[in-house]
Amino acid sequence: MFFVMNSQFYCGFNRYKRMCINSKKMEKNEKLIELRGITKEFDGTPVLTDLNLYILDKEFVTLLGPSGCGKTTTLRLIGGFETPDKGDVFFEGKRITDLPPYKRPVNTVFQKYALFPHLNVYENVAFALRLGKVAEKEIARRVKEMLKIVNLEGFERRNVEKLSGGQQQRVAIARALVNQPRVLLLDEPLGALDLKLRKDMQVELKKIQQRMGITFVYVTHDQEEALSMSDTVVVMDNGVIQQIGTPEDIYNEPKNAFVADFIGESNILDGIMHADKLVEFSGHTLECVDGGFEKDEPVDVVIRPEDVDIVPLGSVPIHGVVNTVTFKGVHYEIIVDVQGFKWMVQTTDYAAPGTEVGLRILPDEIHIMKKSKYSDLYGDYSTYFDEMDKSGAEATGDEN
Amino acid sequence: MKTKSYMARIMAAPHILWAILFIAAPMLFVLYYSFTDASGAFSTENLRLLLDAKYLTIFLRSMAFALVATVICLLVAYPLAYAISRATPRAQKVYMMLIMLPMWMNFLIRTYSIMAILEDNGFLNTILNSLGIPSVHIINTSAAVIFGMIYNYLPYMVLPIYTVLSRLDVRLLEASADLGCTPAQTFTRVVMPLSRSGVVSGVTMVFVPSVSTFYISQKLGGAKYDLIGDSIERQFQSAYNYNLGAAMSLVLMVIILISMAIMNRYSDGEGGLVA
CATH class of the missing domain: 3.40.50.300 (P-loop containing nucleotide triphosphate hydrolases)
Structure with missing residues (x-):
């Protein structure tokens, strides 16, 4: 949808x-x-x-x-x-x-x-x-x-x-x-x-x-x-x-992992805010645009699939192995395994399954959220599709 | 296709036979007896006899009693059915069970019970007296006869009205309130029109048996209020005048058909039990 x-x-x-x-x-x-x-x-x-x-x-x-x-x-x-x-x-x-x-x-x-x-x-x-x-x-x-x-x-x-x-x-x-x-x-x-x-x-x-x-x-x-x-x-x-x-x-700017997950698709990762505008996730520390957190505060990091660019290996710190590629018409949906966590990437560039690629994320594409009770609920890339279908079926019944 | 319709005919045969034996044949007999005399010759004498004041009174009385009983049944049953339909599903089952329970008892026993209750020294007056209220004389009055009809036929009014009301979508009531209707306006503008088919069914199901009822009047009215049903019974059972009895049945059938036709004009043809 x-x-x-x-x-x-x-x-x-x-x-x-x-x-x-x-x-x-x-x-x-x-x-x-x-x-x-x-x-x-x-x-x-x-x-x-x-x-x-x-x-x-x-x-x-x-x-x-x-x-x-x-x-x-x-x-x-x-x-x-x-x-x-x-x-x-x-x-x-x-x-x-x-x-x-x-x-x-x-x-x-x-x-x-x-x-x-x-x-x-x-x-x-x-x-x-x-x-x-x-x-x-x-x-x-x-x-x-x-x-x-x-x-x-x-x-x-x-x-x-x-x-x-x-x-x-x-x-x-x-x-x-x-x-x-x-x-x-x-x-x-x-x-x-x-x-x-x-x-x-x-x-x-x-x-x-x-x-x-x-x-x-x-x-x-x-x-x-x-x-x-x-x-x-x-x-x-x-x-x-x-x-x-x-x-x-x-x-x-979703406020927590629930909103990020419910609204569209997202990659929700564990991160640590080392300082204002400096966040560590997936084993690397990257520049971002958010601030106002305590030093070394654990946070949720949200990256939208369409914000990730596939680039040649070595040009950026984060990299992974292409798992699957699905053609979606306007773009490819590529699942990339980064140290065991599967990212969803939506891009018009093609990358063959099995190849190792770099993932480029610009600072303003990294969204930092405070930890909430919704943290850690969403493993790998997250989408609300399944739940949506279920709630759609229920909504035709008597809600509340 | 051919075998299918052949099969269908075989399947339908018992029902057609049943209908001929127990519906069509008796009707034809009624018609035959109505228009013949004791010797079997064609005659309109039976129907002419019914124009006699004695029989006209019986017909009019039967219709009047049935009408009063039907109206009172409606006035009692509608609020009752409405209240039941708004109760919890569990309570609804219990209430409907209580409404149906008297119908499990034999009609004669019920009528005798009402006699025992309404008698001058009966249950009702005993209670009234113990409360310091003077006795009322009800037995052997027209009120007792009508009460008997109401008691016997009330479930037939409650049931169809309850059925339509319980199927009424609560959201329609909310929509009505949302659009500015007070609860009273919601009732007259939404609930009443949507339950009309149930009312028509109920009225028909109470009026038809009431107008043709027998025995109730004999037992509760002290034989003072002769009704059509009783007269027909008497012609067949005591007077052995099958021709006059059949003629009365014929007229009664016509009365019922006309009243049903009138009622159906008010039905929207949905949800009602009378097609």
Whole structure:
């Protein structure tokens, strides 16, 4: 999945480096939603532990994490479907912890849509408007406008159960947006769609968010989706926020081994920080750009596969034996054995299996992370593929 | 292909035979007896007799009693089914078991038990008196007959409504609340429309046996409230007037068919037990 993102985002793989770091910065906005010190348990099992998070107005925030990490529960706390055991939820500074869902200025696009089967497309979208004293003409105008935004003109009289997954998805979005909520909550909205449709809908959703100028809080376990759509990504695991940042921050400067592992592929190595900007790993001491650690502090070193260059033996200190080479289209995926630790290298250069090669890593491609409880969990090169598939299957069931 | 359809016909044969023997044939007999007199000659006399005030009263009374019983059953069963459907899965099983339990007992025994409970010196009045409340006279009134119907047929109302409500997706209720519905609005705008098919099934399954019931009225109504079922029974068992009895059955069938047709107009055709 990550690979697809590569081809979409970077043209010229080795030239990529970190140019996206200069991308747009969030405008300074008011805190719209704030979660303070939230703790939540289900039958004695902690789901969220002392969670603190704020969401700015007009921001696209993604809660990202594996199945069971608490992201859906966080969303449901904002929607009003759950109340925290401890802590409070604020909306524009006002405490709304105990406010029922129907009094909150947020709307939700549910996993699997939850469209009303007894109503047609038009009536599903008009549902919220019919509760107020909105005139029939006004309802018709707004439903029509919404259906136009989600590209479903002419579907008014259709039975929602006869629509395709993508169409049901659009109805759900239109229904949630028709009342112009301040915030739209989306719970794995694209989970049930096939890859192509998911890609189209990602672009579509982002467009809708920008056009309507509302805040989106988006839950997903798909890291590629999170990176490509969000202003801010909140990476969660085990009911705890691991890192909050822009997609670029999360990818380029992961805070710990979990984030590095979950977001894309990575080589996570044990290292020792000898001094500022000087780190030892794989038996060699290299120059890096990070600092602020204690002298000789043990650290985790993350090196992204696409940041490693294969160079002739002898020109750089780190070297290893090519184990396998897999052609991936845009690049080769080369597994290199360096003193027993297998590195993943993604490069357009070819190296034959069995040959000894040097691995060049530039100082700014070496990312230093503090040791955490996630250290040493990921041997060899690490990828979240297997776990992703598993959590994908679970996510279609009832999470939390 | 040919052998397959041949096999299919052989497989279906017992069922077709069954249907002819026990469904089609009795119907034809009912039709035959309805339009003949004792000598076997064609006659519309039986049906004309039913226009008599005596029989019209019986038909109207049967329908009125059945209607009242059905409405009360619905009012009792809906909240009950709703509460059960929202309980934990384990509790749901227990509650449904309790609802079904009386149906394991013989119909006559149940009716006799109700007599014992409702009698002037029965169980109900004993309890009322011990609480310092004066006795109530219920036995041999129309209320007792309707109570008997409700008691006997309530499970048939609870079951289909419970079935549709328990299948109701909780996320639809959340979606409704999310879109601004108060709990009451969620009930009227989402829960009620989506449980309509269960209500239609329940109403049909209570009204049809209620309108044709017999014995309940004889035992609980003190033979004061003659119903169609009792009249039909009497024509066959005591008066030996098969022709009049058959004519009554025919009219009853027509009444039931019409009421089912009306009910089905309100069904969305999904989840209901009546097709």
